[in-house]
Amino acid sequence: xxxxxxxxxxxxxxxxxxxxxxxxxxxxxxxxxxxxxxxxxxxxxxxxxxxxxxxxxxxxxxxxxxxxxxxxxxxxxxxxxxxxxxxxxxxxxxxxxxxxxxxxxxxxxxxxxxxxxxxxxxxxxxxxxxxxxxxxxxxxxxxxxxxxxxxxxxxxxxxxxxxxxxxxxxxxxxxxxxxxxxxxxxxxxxxxxxxxxxxxxxxxxxxxxxxxxxxxxxxxxxxxxxxxxxxxxxxxxxxxxxxxxxxxxxxxxxxxxxxxxxxxxxxxxxxxxxxxxxxxxxxxxxxxxxxxxxxxxxxxxxxxxxxxxxxxxxxxxxxxxxxxxxxxxxxxxxxxxxxxxxxxxxxxxxxxxxxxx
Amino acid sequence: xxxxxxxxxxxxxxxxxxxxxxxxxxxxxxxxxxxxxxxxxxxxxxxxxxxxxxxxxxxxxxxxxxxxxxxxxxxxxxxxxxxxxxxxxxxxxxxxxxxxxxx
Numbered sequence: 001x002x003x004x005x006x007x008x009x010x011x012x013x014x015x016x017x018x019x020x021x022x023x024x025x026x027x028x029x030x031x032x033x034x035x036x037x038x039x040x041x042x043x044x045x046x047x048x049x050x051x052x053x054x055x056x057x058x059x060x061x062x063x064x065x066x067x068x069x070x071x072x073x074x075x076x077x078x079x080x081x082x083x084x085x086x087x088x089x090x091x092x093x094x095x096x097x098x099x100x101x102x103x104x105x106x107x108x109x110x111x112x113x114x115x116x117x118x119x120x121x122x123x124x125x126x127x128x129x130x131x132x133x134x135x136x137x138x139x140x141x142x143x144x145x146x147x148x149x150x151x152x153x154x155x156x157x158x159x160x161x162x163x164x165x166x167x168x169x170x171x172x173x174x175x176x177x178x179x180x181x182x183x184x185x186x187x188x189x190x191x192x193x194x195x196x197x198x199x200x201x202x203x204x205x206x207x208x209x210x211x212x213x214x215x216x217x218x219x220x221x222x223x224x225x226x227x228x229x230x231x232x233x234x235x236x237x238x239x240x241x242x243x244x245x246x247x248x249x250x251x252x253x254x255x256x257x258x259x260x261x262x263x264x265x266x267x268x269x270x271x272x273x274x275x276x277x278x279x280x281x282x283x284x285x286x287x288x289x290x291x292x293x294x295x296x297x298x299x300x301x302x303x304x305x306x307x308x309x310x311x312x313x314x315x316x317x318x319x320x321x322x323x324x325x326x327x328x329x330x331x332x333x334x335x336x337x338x339x340x341x342x343x344x345x346x347x348x349x350x351x352x353x354x355x356x357x
Numbered sequence: 358x359x360x361x362x363x364x365x366x367x368x369x370x371x372x373x374x375x376x377x378x379x380x381x382x383x384x385x386x387x388x389x390x391x392x393x394x395x396x397x398x399x400x401x402x403x404x405x406x407x408x409x410x411x412x413x414x415x416x417x418x419x420x421x422x423x424x425x426x427x428x429x430x431x432x433x434x435x436x437x438x439x440x441x442x443x444x445x446x447x448x449x450x451x452x453x454x455x456x457x458x459x460x
Contacts, residue, residue, distance in 0.1 A: 028382060031425060032386075035383035038421065051396055055398065060401070
């Protein structure tokens with residue numbers, strides 16, 4: 001192709017540009033071809049080294065769009081439609097709504113997006129989540145099983161300079177914020193379910209926080225995390241099973257028909273103002289366990305390096321108490337009789353439990 | 358941050374080349390190919406952006422019966438390089454920390 005022909009095609013392709021800008025762009029490409037010819041290439045060879053006019057058009061359009069997006073700032077997520085997609089840099093927000101009756105269980109596997117479970121105002125289950133090419137989340141619903149997951153880090157290949165740099169930045173953002181892929185500040189997964197929702201809910205994260213607020217589930221809520229904090233507030237469910245390794249578990253104002261299980265390894269466990277018609281089973285290795293205004297017939301509190309403190313409902317004589325600490329003060333007797341069961345054990349820490357009607 | 362960086366690195370590379378002396382489009386593409394492949398349609402918007410942000414100026418010189426555009430780095434452009442390098446020292450420090458912790 002001759003240079004003249006190429007520039008003619010390019011001029012046509014760049015019609016979206018203002019005249020002056022198109023003129024400047026054409027001059028740039030003209031010069032690029034001239035310089036190659038001066039370097040010893042034939043006209044045809046020089047033109048061959050150029051991208052196709054359509055490719056140039058697409059790339060320049062994208063650049064222009066990216067810049068005007070930046071100038072606009074980030075746009076708000078539009079809610080209400082059954083499904084919508086909102087582009088924001090490389091990240092997209094997706095929001096999906098289903099009738100609650102069509103769902104038997106919900107599973108979320110997040111690495112670094114914090115998860116928020118709360119009550120919806122209608123009879124629908126709605127999931128809103130962020131996704132991007134580097135950390136793609138996919139939502140499926142099959143036979144009543146709703147699953148939000150993503151393929152993980154290892155699927156990526158072909159690391160060129162930019163990818164290894166972006167890896168670096170991901171690691172950096174992890175080091176700074178405790179999240180690895182949350183390059184986008186404020187990215188999250190939101191799940192709302194109607195009051196009395198009958199489906200089981202499973203939430204797993206690697207590094208992100210999980211919050212359950214004002215939720216009401218007839219089945220159980222199970223949460224697993226490695227480094228994320230777990231918070232449950234003003235909620236009821238058949239049971240709560242809350243386990244993390246390196247973070248705190250906090251429960252406040254909760255009712256269950258069965259057990260509350262709280263586990264951490266290096267985090268504090270705290271539960272307040274809650275009524276359990278099952279067991280409270282709280283165990284950590286390196287953290288204090290705090291109970292305040294809790295009512296349950298069977299309470300088991302265990303840590304190794306931390307204190308056990310707080311207030312239980314009822315009087316001490318209600319409880320058959322087992323308690324032990326190796327190094328610390330212990331306010332509880334050991335071996336008393338009572339209808340309810342209380343076990344409080346630590347190795348290095350005090351036990352200070354009071355009783356209040 | 359990520360997308361910004363993808364655009365940011367070629368920009369700094371262009372500025373680094375210009376800090377050694379004025380240059381023109383094709384020469385920039387050839388010189389930058391040592392560290393990364395970049396096409397005209399990538400380079401052109403970068404040059405426009407750098408010009409718009411005052412990091413470089415453009416002048417034309419007659420050359421072989423035509424005009425060739427030369428790009429020249431400004432003081433602001435040099436400051437961009439300096440701040441990139443000083444930020445990068447922190448990045449490397451954290452990178453080493455992460456590598457050390459994950460091995």
